[in-house]
Amino acid sequence: MTIYPKQIMDALTTVRYPGTGKNVVEMQMVEDDLRIAGLHVSFTLIFDKPTDPFLKSMVKACEAAIHAYVGKEVEVEVKTRTLQAPRPDLPHLLPGVKNIIAVSSGKGGVGKSTVAANLAVALARMGHRVGLLDCDIFGPSMPKMFQLSDARPYSERIDGRDLIMPVEQYGVKVLSIGFFVDASQATLWRGGMACNALKQLIGDANWGELDYFILDTPPGTSDIHLTLVQTIPITGAVIVSTPQQVALADARKGINMYQNEKVNVPILGLVENMSWFTPAAHPDERYFLFGREGVKRLAEEMNVPLLGQIPVVQSICQNGDEGTPEALDPSTITGQAFMQLAARVVTQTDKRNLQQAPTTIVGVKK
Secondary structure: OOOOHHHHHHHHOOOEOOOOOOEOOOOOOEOOOOEEEOOEEEEEEEEOOOOOOOHHHHHHHHHHHHHHHOOOOOEEEEEEEEOOOOOOOOOOOOOOEEEEEEEEOOOOOOOHHHHHHHHHHHHHHOOOOEEEEEOOOOOOOHHHHOOOOOOOOOEEEEOOEEEEOOEEEOOEEEEEHHHOOOOOOOOOOOHHHHHHHHHHHHHOEOOOOEEEEEEEOOOOOOHHHHHHHHHOOOOEEEEEEOOOHHHHHHHHHHHHHHHOOOOOOOEEEEEEEEEEEOOOOOOOOOEOEOEOOHHHHHHHHHOOOEEEEEEEOHHHHHHHHHOOOHHHOOOOHHHHHHHHHHHHHHHHHHHHHHHOOOOOOOOOOO
16 A cells, blocks of 8 residues: 555645634644655644644544545554743743742632732832732732733743733732633633633743742632642742631631641731721721731731731722722831831741742642
8 A cells, every 4th residue: 555645635634623614734734744654654733832722632633534534554643843832840930930929818808919919019119029910810809909900911922932921010010810801701710721721820921030929819728729839839828817706717727728738838927907997087096897916816826927917998998999009108007017018028938938948839649
């Protein structure tokens, strides 16, 4: 049996790439390296990205087409090549990032995103290079909190890879799934889709050189948290809670998640948010709406530092809605509180790096 190149190419014209209606020959996906040696046929298929969801199925489809139109006895070898270089192997995904800080809470509604945004801005005001990733795939808030609701990041080709360029605001590099979805529509994704989107925001973005990479994680303990600890080595976690007992119970769960022996991420400290209410007309008065110093007592109980106590003032809500974080104005009560928080986070991070080995990513069982 003699095999001719035209037979192979004609067979491959029957293989269509999903969603385009065009075949692999028409799309110029077949490399000019077709080799025929007796009954052995080899060639290369070209894909745009190593993460192409149809890569394996297209290889099998090409093999099946040749067996169907040329002969079942043909031995087919299909190699693949991607135009875009693959992501760096774990754990070297972010080689230019010195410290990765996860801002977490056991439950929603405690102001975790407000703390994360202001911590990032405060660190930038201190002269640090800062990145902020909104890890809440289903409820992203950073576009609004940074006055970036209309931002649409673009990509640049760097070292053979198309990388998303974070949007810079107030000296902070910001990325959020909110930049890529319709803000008026619910994000109806299964867990796997959300986790893959998060991996792209981490590994397919040009974060560059950062002193601090702040992760605004979703509330609770979820697939997202597991994906984070399996993808990047988190330097330490900052746990946010309000003083009332129901929030403290969930904060304990958040602490336990990071301290689990399989995760083993150090707790840098706790932040007590909404510690007290201070009326604008009476700046010296304090009203403890949610209990008094509950997080401080929890910090003592868990033997971790209390990094800060953030009061409730009207301007926090107003500035959050307007996209101007309180830390931009260190002359205010809350602005001062966030600057002090950032200074303590720097101190605890330096202490952690001196006393403990670098965090390792959690292994993935296959």
